[in-house]
Amino acid sequence: xxxxxxxxxxxxxxxxxxxEEDQKLLAYIEEHGHGSWRALxxxxxxxxxxxxxxxxxxxxxxxxxxxxxxxxxxxxxxEQTIIQLHALxxxxxxxxxxxxxKRTDNEIKNYxxxxxxxxxxxxxxxxxxxxxxxxxxxxxxxxxxxxxxxxHMAQWESARLEAEARLVRESKxxxxxxxxxxxxxxxxxxxxxSSSSSAPLLPSSTxxxxxxxxxxxxxxxxxxxxxxxESPTSTLSENNAPPVMTSVIEFVGSSERAMVKExxxxxxxxxxxxxxxxxxxxxxxxxNSMPFTSSLHELxxxxxxxxxSGTTSAHEHGHVSEEGFTNLLLNSNSDHRSLSPxxxxxxxxxxxxxxxxxxxxxxxxxxYEDNKMYWNSILNLMNCSSPSNSPMx
DNA sequence: AATCTCTCCAACCGCGCCCTC
DNA sequence: GGAGGGCGCGGTTGGAGAGAT
Numbered sequence: 001x002x003x004x005x006x007x008x009x010x011x012x013x014x015x016x017x018x019x020e021e022d023q024k025l026l027a028y029i030e031e032h033g034h035g036s037w038r039a040l041x042x043x044x045x046x047x048x049x050x051x052x053x054x055x056x057x058x059x060x061x062x063x064x065x066x067x068x069x070x071x072x073x074x075x076x077x078x079e080q081t082i083i084q085l086h087a088l089x090x091x092x093x094x095x096x097x098x099x100x101x102k103r104t105d106n107e108i109k110n111y112x113x114x115x116x117x118x119x120x121x122x123x124x125x126x127x128x129x130x131x132x133x134x135x136x137x138x139x140x141x142x143x144x145x146x147x148x149x150x151x152h153m154a155q156w157e158s159a160r161l162e163a164e165a166r167l168v169r170e171s172k173x174x175x176x177x178x179x180x181x182x183x184x185x186x187x188x189x190x191x192x193x194s195s196s197s198s199a200p201l202l203p204s205s206t207x208x209x210x211x212x213x214x215x216x217x218x219x220x221x222x223x224x225x226x227x228x229x230e231s232p233t234s235t236l237s238e239n240n241a242p243p244v245m246t247s248v249i250e251f252v253g254s255s256e257r258a259m260v261k262e263x264x265x266x267x268x269x270x271x272x273x274x275x276x277x278x279x280x281x282x283x284x285x286x287x288n289s290m291p292f293t294s295s296l297h298e299l300x301x302x303x304x305x306x307x308x309s310g311t312t313s314a315h316e317h318g319h320v321s322e323e324g325f326t327n328l329l330l331n332s333n334s335d336h337r338s339l340s341p342x343x344x345x346x347x348x349x350x351x352x353x354x355x356x357x358x359x360x361x362x363x364x365x366x367x368y369e370d371n372k373m374y375w376n377s378i379l380n381l382m383n384c385s386s387p388s389n390s391p392m393x
Numbered sequence: 394a395a396t397c398t399c400t401c402c403a404a405c406c407g408c409g410c411c412c413t414c
Numbered sequence: 415g416g417a418g419g420g421c422g423c424g425g426t427t428g429g430a431g432a433g434a435t
Contacts, residue, residue, distance in 0.1 A: 014404085014405075015404080015405095015429095016403070016404075016429090017403090017404090053405095054420090054421095055405085055406090055421085055422095056404075056405080058421075058422085059403090059404065059405085060403090060404085062422090063403075063404085064403075064404095091423095091424065091425090092423085092424085093423075093424065094422075094423060094424085105422095105423075105424085106402085106403080106404085106424095107402085107403095109424070109425085110401075110402050110403085111401095111402095113401095113402095113425095114400070114401055114402075115401095
């Protein structure tokens with residue numbers, strides 16, 4: 001259907017808004033409320049001289065003048081949320097913005113285009129598909145499927161063991177610190193988000209788990225329960241060094257080489273760098289045998305599916321609602337990552353969700369685990385929730 | 394100091410959806 | 415049911431500032 005111009009362009013003022021125009025628009029909206037944008041300039045014109053197009057008024061209001069807008073740098077938590085949501089929703093900036101309070105779609109869009117997209121690109125991740133670029137290459141090259149499957153299964157198993165060890169650790173922590181409110185708080189984001197609080201992730205996780213396993217040509221049931229993972233009969237010790245770590249570390253190394261001057265990017269890698277320094281032995285031994293781009297994608301799928309396999313309700317519902325996803329993000333974000341120094345008023349500036357209560361005592365392994373979880377949460381959601389996999393698409 | 398290049402982001406533009414008549 | 419209006423969305427642009435040469 002044909003469209004008429006939103007307003008008469010003759011005599012229409014264009015260009016940046018002046019403070020005076022902002023004040024006039026604010027005053028009008030304050031008095032009459034917003035809406036009826038098309039009529040607003042005319043109406044406002046009775047009060048003030050305003051020749052801005054109604055569309056421009058709306059844009060100015062929604063993107064700049066609205067009182068509930070937070071401006072300034074994005075925190076790492078926000079970055080993570082954007083990446084995760086973009087993996088799920090694609091370029092639906094308004095939908096993404098609804099999950100980021102006080103941020104506008106335009107701001108998020110700009111930030112994605114100027115920062116995050118490039119960052120992912122440099123890290124070897126396709127910002128469109130959110131998958132490692134090598135994935136496409138490998139698939140088109142027609143790699144031996146059986147070899148791939150074997151590798152896949154091995155990686156999955158390693159990831160599963162890793163998750164198991166992690167849960168055992170967390171279980172111990174819960175027991176040790178159950179009387180400490182501050183620690184309980186910190187654990188909400190770690191163990192809890194790994195089990196009950198991560199329920200919204202389940203649909204994609206479970207599907208991905210099945211998918212990952214099926215890719216490995218296995219007919220086994222792999223619905224590992226959290227109760228299983230937490231079983232005291234676990235044979236894993238905390239000192240196990242699962243291959244998945246190597247993948248992450250390798251990834252860090254790669255990304256570090258690719259890193260540029262951006263402050264945010266340095267922050268992203270700082271934690272990893274510190275961790276990899278202390279876990280160098282793992283890296284040295286294994287990085288050559290497990291390049292990041294071919295394994296991390298698969299492993300992160302596996303990791304999350306393991307951690308998230310404790311419930312089935314969401315899976316049974318067959319889809320992830322945006323609300324549920326938001327809950328997941330909030331739950332995981334609140335604990336996974338708040339490495340941003342400025343924090344944007346939202347980050348709690350700790351390393352394990354407990355930095356402020358004296359438990360961030362330089363435990364490198366914990367820092368490493370936390371960073372790994374942070375990245376895995378991002379990459380997992382990319383993998384599990386990419387538009388092609390999402391039930392929303 | 395001058396010029397060039399790059400980065401960032403506010404604003405513009407066109408399109409599609411939804412609603413009303 | 416179709417035309418038209420209003421609104422919101424996403425892609426793109428252009429100017430300002432920062433950094434590099």
